Amino acid sequence: MSLPIAPKPALRRFHQARWDEPIIFELSAPGERGVLVSPIEPGIRERVGDVLADLPDGLRRATPPALPEMGQMRVLKHYLRLSQENLGADLNVDIGQGTCTMKYAPKVNDQLIAVPQLQDLHPRQDPADVQGALAVVHGLQEALAEVSGMDAVSLNTQGGSAAIWANIAMIRAYHASRGEGEQRREVITTIFSHPSNAAAAKAAGYDVITLYPDADGYPDLAALRAALSERTAAIMVTNPEDTGIYNPQIAEWVAAAHEVGALASYDQANANGILGITRAREAGFDVCHFNLHKTFGAPHGCGGPGGGANAVTAALAPFLPGSRVVKEGDRFVIVEPGEQSIGHTGPSFGPIPTIARAYLWIRALGAEGLRAVAEIAVLNNNYLLEKVRRIPGASAPYATGRRRIEQVRYSWQELFEQTGVTSEEIGIRLADFGMHYWTSHHPYVVPQPFTLEPTESYSMAELDEYVAVLAEVAREAREATETVRTAPHNQSVHHTHHDELDDPSRWAITWRAYLRKYPEANRSASAQPA
Numbered sequence: 001m002s003l004p005i006a007p008k009p010a011l012r013r014f015h016q017a018r019w020d021e022p023i024i025f026e027l028s029a030p031g032e033r034g035v036l037v038s039p040i041e042p043g044i045r046e047r048v049g050d051v052l053a054d055l056p057d058g059l060r061r062a063t064p065p066a067l068p069e070m071g072q073m074r075v076l077k078h079y080l081r082l083s084q085e086n087l088g089a090d091l092n093v094d095i096g097q098g099t100c101t102m103k104y105a106p107k108v109n110d111q112l113i114a115v116p117q118l119q120d121l122h123p124r125q126d127p128a129d130v131q132g133a134l135a136v137v138h139g140l141q142e143a144l145a146e147v148s149g150m151d152a153v154s155l156n157t158q159g160g161s162a163a164i165w166a167n168i169a170m171i172r173a174y175h176a177s178r179g180e181g182e183q184r185r186e187v188i189t190t191i192f193s194h195p196s197n198a199a200a201a202k203a204a205g206y207d208v209i210t211l212y213p214d215a216d217g218y219p220d221l222a223a224l225r226a227a228l229s230e231r232t233a234a235i236m237v238t239n240p241e242d243t244g245i246y247n248p249q250i251a252e253w254v255a256a257a258h259e260v261g262a263l264a265s266y267d268q269a270n271a272n273g274i275l276g277i278t279r280a281r282e283a284g285f286d287v288c289h290f291n292l293h294k295t296f297g298a299p300h301g302c303g304g305p306g307g308g309a310n311a312v313t314a315a316l317a318p319f320l321p322g323s324r325v326v327k328e329g330d331r332f333v334i335v336e337p338g339e340q341s342i343g344h345t346g347p348s349f350g351p352i353p354t355i356a357r358a359y360l361w362i363r364a365l366g367a368e369g370l371r372a373v374a375e376i377a378v379l380n381n382n383y384l385l386e387k388v389r390r391i392p393g394a395s396a397p398y399a400t401g402r403r404r405i406e407q408v409r410y411s412w413q414e415l416f417e418q419t420g421v422t423s424e425e426i427g428i429r430l431a432d433f434g435m436h437y438w439t440s441h442h443p444y445v446v447p448q449p450f451t452l453e454p455t456e457s458y459s460m461a462e463l464d465e466y467v468a469v470l471a472e473v474a475r476e477a478r479e480a481t482e483t484v485r486t487a488p489h490n491q492s493v494h495h496t497h498h499d500e501l502d503d504p505s506r507w508a509i510t511w512r513a514y515l516r517k518y519p520e521a522n523r524s525a526s527a528q529p530a
Contacts, residue, residue: 009465011472014434017084018492024078025511028068034075066512085492087436089299093462095384096430096437098407098451099194099242101272101294106361109297113356123348127334134332137349138325140309140359147362147370148268148288149281150311155292155350156322159306160269161196162345163289164236166310167265168204169342170287170319171234174263177340184233184262190219192241192409194267195441206233212445217398219247221256228260238267240274242441242451243397244381244404254284263287263316271295272455273378273406276371280311287312297361298354307354323349376456377406380463384408384454387467393418393474397446407453409446412474416448421477421484423448428495429476429487433469 040048052060070078088094094102113119121133141153157163168187175184187201188209198208209227214220219241235257240246247253254264266280266288272295280288292307293300300306312320318340326335337343349355365373382403388394393415396408412423427437427450440449454463477484486495500506508514 009461009468011433011468012465014432015490016087016431016434016492017081019081019085021078021081021085023511024068024070024075027070027074027078030069032069032071032074034070034072087431087434089457092434092436093458093466094435095452095454095458095463095466096427096435096450097300098409098438098440098453099269100300100438101270101291101406101453101455102300103272103294103297103455104457105297105299105357106364109357109360112360113353118352118356121352127332131332133352134325134334136356136359137352138327138332140355140362141325143359143362144290144309144311147275147279148290148311149279150288151314152317152320152324153309153311154320154322154324155307155309155355156320156324156344156346156348157289157308157310158346158351159293159308160194160267160289160291161200162306163291163308163310164194164196164265164267165200165203166308166321166342166345167267167287167289168200168206168234168236169321169345170310170312170316171263171265172204173319173340173342174316175233180261184231186229186231187233188224188227188235188257190237190241191445192217192219192243192245193236193238194242194269197236197238197265197267201234201236213245213398216400217243217245219249219253221249221252224253225256228256228262230260232257232260232262234263234265236265236267238270240270240405240407242270242407242409243399243446244270244406244408245399246274246405250283258284269294270406272453273374273381275374276367277374281313287316292354292358296358298357307351307358309350321345325349373456374406377454378403380454380456380458381406381408381452383460384452384463384467387463388452388470391467391471391474393477394470406455407451409440409449409451411446412448412450415474415477419477419481421481423450425484425487426450426470426473426477429473429484430469431488432490433472435466435469 089102089104117130118133121130127134137155140155144153145151157166172181175181185207186209187206188211189197189201190211190213192213198210201208211220211223211227224235235253237253239250257264263286264284266285268280268288268290271290288311290296290309292298292309298307310320318338319342321342322337322344324335325332334349362370385396385404385408388410389396393412395411395414397411412426416422423439427439430436437450437452440446440451473484488494508517
């Protein structure tokens with residue numbers, strides 16, 4: 001692959017903001033207010049009293065909740081200071097979050113979803129009053145049906161893993177409806193498919209068979225055929241896998257599953273590189289899911305708010321979760337789950353802010369734009385692949401000399417053998433340059449892994465800058481090893497030891513748990529309600 005000649009990027013000077021910022025409970029001052037609430041009118045007070053009187057004793061608080069008491073200006077300063085201590089896609093070249101597609105979320109969409117008709121929408125609002133919002137939900141259902149080639153779509157699930165759970169729950173319900181629920185107790189996946197597939201299947205009570213790739217890293221069709229039987233409920237696979245390798249025999253995989261009466265579930269968390277190019281329908285899948293907060297331009301939001309979308313063939317449509325919006329004449333109506341449905345996996349018809357962002361993103365791009373997204377993402381990924389493989393100590397195991405789709409799982413194994421510096425330590429040192437990456441899911445089948453996913457959002461100059469930082473840290477690993485091993489140095493939090501993180505007895509998940517475990521460490525604990 002011939003690469004254009006570009007000037008060597010200058011490594012920018014970076015130092016993260018550092019505030020000795022207490023948590024919001026510590027900032028609380030008794031009696032301080034941000035909003036002066038108007039007195040309750042007598043008529044409303046009486047009605048509220050009637051409602052409270054009907055509540056069971058177990059649902060009533062004995063004391064008011066111990067919420068922080070602060071003025072508006074202090075609240076604003078608190079959260080802005082915390083935001084300055086973050087890395088993120090809107091601040092940095094944030095390509096190092098493989099399988100999470102950290103891409104640009106258009107800010108105009110944030111403005112559009114802020115209208116009261118969407119932001120203040122209650123899921124139980126009378127459909128006659130919210131026809132515009134329901135048109136958005138219905139429009140996204142239709143768009144994703146077209147993108148996937150499937151017959152019906154539900155937006156009820158709240159994220160990727162929840163959507164995977166819905167997939168296996170529908171598969172379980174389907175087999176039970178045919179009297180084969182007890183017979184089909186096995187699910188087959190691959191080691192480089194998203195691990196939530198195996199986890200959801202196991203949580204649903206299935207025995208999980210995990211297949212490993214052939215010597216070139218491709219899913220092994222012969223191994224699949226050997227594992228399939230009349231006990232198989234489904235295959236649950238990601239394609240392209242988390243290595244960035246696309247299974248060219250995917251249609252044969254699905255056909256083999258169907259031959260034994262099993263269903264085929266397509267995890268499309270990595271759909272960013274195949275939009276408008278290939279669809280689940282053409283490969284014969286029965287069910288698939290998308291992550292709206294990844295592929296379709298809604299922010300990932302540090303794990304939330306997410307949005308999943310389940311798409312199925314007509315045979316599985318009766319089992320779809322949650323409420324769906326359908327059009328009857330010129331009106332949109334909400335259809336509740338039927339008798340065969342797996343029920344609700346989240347509230348109502350899905351998370352409106354995420355749904356609206358995804359719908360706006362698709363409508364702005366159109367069919368040609370969606371394909372352009374995939375083409376640029378693949379181009380960026382393969383440009384990055386060629387550049388990273390030139391860094392001494394870095395490699396891209398499997399599929400030697402072949403292209404990848406929209407991410408790659410790389411390895412620092414050679415550098416580790418030479419220096420003892422691990423991939424995790426290199427990732428932490430990257431934060432000193434305002435960047436980061438993700439290693440991979442456990443187990444580390446690829447040794448000393450790091451997974452990069454550039455998407456369509458980043459320019460060639462930004463990719464060059466990212467590679468230059470990787471090369472610089474790899475140089476440091478050889479020539480200034482302790483600098484890497486004791487990183488980060490320029491961050492709001494400096495080097496931490498994992499002993500405390502790996503000891504559940506030291507964890508304090510809530511403020512009250514923190515007060516119980518560490519009362520001496522809290523500067524204002526005595527001022528807080530019990």
